[in-house]
Amino acid sequence: MKAAVLREYDAPLAIEDVPEPTPPEHGVVVDVEACGVCRSDWHAWKGHGEWADDAVERGQVLGHEPAGTISAVGERVTEWAVGDRVAVPFSLGDGTCEHCVTGHGNRCSDGYALGFEPSVPGAFAERVAVPHADYNLAALPDALSARDAAALGCRYATAFNGLVERASVGPGDRVAVHGCGGVGLSAVQIAAARGATVVAVDVREEPLALAADLGAAELVDASEDGGPASADAAVREVTDGGAHVSVDALGRAETCRNSARSLRRGGTHVQIGLTTDAEAGEVALPTDAMTRDELDWVGARGLSPTAYPALLRFVAGAAVDPGALVTREVSLDAVPARLAAMDDYGTAGVEVVTEF
Structure with missing residues (x-):
């Protein structure tokens, strides 16, 4: 079958059999009908993560936001059958x-990161194998297409985890989102739907316009006036x-610090974006202010497979x-070029592979 394989860092992915x-x-095994192209794929393609012993190995099939239809079932699987439509979380547990x-x-101690490690080749492919299916898979509602389910994948699910499961955002909250890529726009839509007043921050007009369409009440163009530092x-x-x-939602040192400094006393910072090689996994923070103002700091990575039904209920x-x-x-075939476009933030919103 055809797949997109990481052969060399920062070189075009190989489309091969x-x-x-x-x-x-x-x-x-799931026949992949759609798979999102995520900035986490970009991080893997660039070879990021060596500072945390987390760099993706060469030879990996990337892609971690799939949805599709089950085409083969292991003998110990009891909850699923051939023909079932499913979404596949990228954070897979052993149950x-x-x-x-x-x-x-x-957070599974023996879990799998779909598309990021050799034991679980990813979904930039015609088909993908999913372990511990009874624990990990989520049934797709009839009203949700595979394309739209792929948009839930990593970015939407992580934003839901951060804002709903971790920070309990609700009516009356004022929520700032720094960085309006796929995960940032997901956060905008989720927070607005939860009744929060959302401020979207970015340096580009197109993502800010998308944020407004998705529910942001205020827009901050960080390219203006004093620039990102202000x-x-x-x-x-x-x-x-x-x-x-x-x-x-970006993982740059300046967006991380700006997020913390944006908070009122008693506020909560949610870290979703992963750092680049410029930060190498570590960012200096306004620690004294965080202590004085009693700020909370939470991280969010993916979403537990057991929380996917709550995510789907929320969407509906x-x-x-x-x-x-x-x-x-x-x-x-276009995936290599779309990853390269992320080098200079040349993408907007969520892009989805729908043709294999």
């Missing part, structure tokens, strides 16, 4: 560790003293449209 997957006894059994499978002051001004919750009940984040459908 790879062996067909077979289901493990506790897993399934047995202390984190899995308490509803935090994205974005925190702009947020404090439009939120009458600071945000209750602020999200760094809040009448939000994750498909509104999709700005481009592409073919598998």
Whole structure:
């Protein structure tokens, strides 16, 4: 089958034939109908993560935001059958560790990061194998297309985890989102649907316009006036003293610090964006101010598979449209170029592979 393979860092992914997957006894094979192209794929392609012993190995099939239809089932699988439509979380658990059994499978001690490690080749491919299917898979509602489900993938699910599961954003909160890429726009839509007043921060007009369409009440163009260094002051001004919750959805040192400085006393910073090689996993923070103002700091990575039903109920009940984040459908052959476009932030919204 055809797949996009990481052969060399920062060189075009190789579109080549790879062996067909077979289901493990506790897993399934999914015919991939759609898969998002995520900035986390870009990080892997660039070779980032060596500072945390987390760089993706060469030879990896990338892609971690799939949705599709089950085409083969392992002998120990009891909950799924051929023909079932499913979404596949990228943070896969084994279903047995202390984190899995308490509803935090994205922290699984023996878990798998789909598309980021050799044991779980990714979904920039015609088919993908998913281990521990009874624990990990989520059924797609009839009303949700594979394309729109792929938009939920990593970015929307992580934003839901950060804002809903971790920070409990609700009506009356003022929420700042620093960086309006795919995960930032997801955060904008989710926070607005939860009844929060959202401030979107970016340096580009197109993402800010998308943020407004998705529910942002205030826009801060961080390229203006004092530039990115003054974005925190702009947020404090439009939120009458600071945000209750602020999200760094980019992972740059300046957006991380701006997010913390945007908060009012007692506020919560949510770290979603992963750093680049410029930060190498570490960012200096305004520690004294965080202590003085009793700020909370939480991280969010993916979403536990057991929380996917809550995410899907939220999408249906809040009448939000994750498909509104999709700005481009592409073919598998186009993935190398679309990753390269992220070098200079040459993408907007969420791009999804729908042609394999």
